[in-house]
Amino acid sequence: MANLIVRNIDEAIVKALKKRASQHGVSAEAEHRKILEQALLQPQRKSFAEVLRQIPNVGNDSDFERVQDDTASQIFN
Known part of the structure; x- marks a missing residue:
């Protein structure tokens, strides 16, 4: 192991x-x-915003539109 001297x-x-x-x-x-180990060797946690930015762009908003499903109302009527 090495020694480290920090002055001033x-x-x-x-x-x-x-x-x-x-x-x-x-x-x-x-x-x-x-402190040195945590700062230099451990992976840094990402913020929620950073994680969201890493999500790939996968289609258009219209691909995820909600479709009304009347099946449930037909079963219970």
Whole structure:
């Protein structure tokens, strides 16, 4: 495994990292590794709008028009 040294980090970021680490019951270093892994290696979730944009265009709106089916009314009359 490689080592990573990050210099010149704002004190507010360091405090937030330490607070988050304590909430998870781990060291700041372990929390830092976890954050890097999540940000860089895990697939990003797509928004609903992004998923909708990926649906292929498959026909015209008229292809999906509702057709009135009178079969049910004939059965119950």
